[in-house]
Amino acid sequence: xxxxVGIDVSKKQLDIAVRPGGEHFTVERNANGLERLIxxxxxxxxARVIVxxxxxxxxxxxxxxxxxxxxxVIVDPAKIRAFxxxxxxxxxxxxxxxxxxxRFGEGVKPMPRPLPDEATRHLADLxxxxxxxxxxxxxxxxxxxxATARSLQRSIARLIKALEKELSSVDTDIDEAVRKVPAxxxxxxxxxSVPGIGTKIARTLIAELPEIxxxxxxxAAALAxxxxxxxxxxxxxxxxxxxxxxxCVRAALFMGALVASRHNPVLKTFFQRLVAAGKxxxxxxxxxxxxxLTILNAIVRDRRPWNAAPATAS
Numbered sequence: 001x002x003x004x005v006g007i008d009v010s011k012k013q014l015d016i017a018v019r020p021g022g023e024h025f026t027v028e029r030n031a032n033g034l035e036r037l038i039x040x041x042x043x044x045x046x047a048r049v050i051v052x053x054x055x056x057x058x059x060x061x062x063x064x065x066x067x068x069x070x071x072x073v074i075v076d077p078a079k080i081r082a083f084x085x086x087x088x089x090x091x092x093x094x095x096x097x098x099x100x101x102x103r104f105g106e107g108v109k110p111m112p113r114p115l116p117d118e119a120t121r122h123l124a125d126l127x128x129x130x131x132x133x134x135x136x137x138x139x140x141x142x143x144x145x146x147a148t149a150r151s152l153q154r155s156i157a158r159l160i161k162a163l164e165k166e167l168s169s170v171d172t173d174i175d176e177a178v179r180k181v182p183a184x185x186x187x188x189x190x191x192x193s194v195p196g197i198g199t200k201i202a203r204t205l206i207a208e209l210p211e212i213x214x215x216x217x218x219x220a221a222a223l224a225x226x227x228x229x230x231x232x233x234x235x236x237x238x239x240x241x242x243x244x245x246x247x248c249v250r251a252a253l254f255m256g257a258l259v260a261s262r263h264n265p266v267l268k269t270f271f272q273r274l275v276a277a278g279k280x281x282x283x284x285x286x287x288x289x290x291x292x293l294t295i296l297n298a299i300v301r302d303r304r305p306w307n308a309a310p311a312t313a314s
Contacts, residue, residue, distance in 0.1 A: 006101030196260025
């Protein structure tokens with residue numbers, strides 16, 4: 001029977017639970033503790049090692065275990081909490097949390113996937129920082145619209161100017177990061193060959209959806225949170241919805257869909273056909289985003305730019 005390992009990560013130690021078997025132990029969250037954990041788990045040969053995302057404490061742990069060849073799965077804490085609630089687990093200690101995480105792996109069987117390498121993580125961090133700076137600029141501009149005192153307006157203007165300078169610096173860092181990886185340069189050229197996809201969207205996909213081109217269209221849609229799921233019970237049938245997946249990828253593709261629905265000849269026709277058939281514009285745009293991802297996935301998979309790609313990618 002396959003074994004599942006749950007790891008509850010805290011600042012100073014790791015609580016580990018193994019199922020089935022009910023084994024519990026702890027190690028320190030340092031190099032020596034991780035070495036002991038790797039030796040113990042290496043002998044166990046688990047089907048998956050589940051680590052709850054804890055705001056950064058799990059990063060070194062997951063990377064170290066993955067480098068040792070262990071099948072790491074990083075899980076959203078919200079999923080663990082929902083699983084614990086459904087299982088009626090109300091008590092909470094580090095040891096109990098580790099056991100709940102292991103039980104989650106045993107019941108849900110999430111698939112391990114390779115962790116991004118250092119270069120990909122660096123690019124993702126730069127893109128995240130870029131989004132943060134843009135949000136700060138937008139917030140300051142909103143404050144500037146409400147400010148009446150000249151001194152406040154000058155203060156806001158100075159801060160916006162500094163943020164714009166920092167944004168330019170981050171953009172330069174992103175350009176340099178992409179140019180250092182020839183495979184990324186090629187992938188960016190393929191992605192931006194599609195009308196509606198600019199460099200910012202392409203780089204978001206490179207950093208946040210490195211699986212693009214290696215998945216089928218349904219898997220890619222699920223990763224981006226664009227796969228519709230049905231809501232139905234008995235005779236009642238609700239509207240299909242999208243959700244989950246990687247929100248930053250979904251947001252980038254939605255922006256691409258907005259542009260593509262106006263300027264991409266294939267997707268513009270597709271969008272207009274859906275609207276003419278009575279689909280709400282938002283539903284039609286989501287369908288365009290999903291079809292756009294299907295096309296991008298096929299283009300990267302086949303390494304053929306838009307002009308050479310078939311109009312309907314599989």
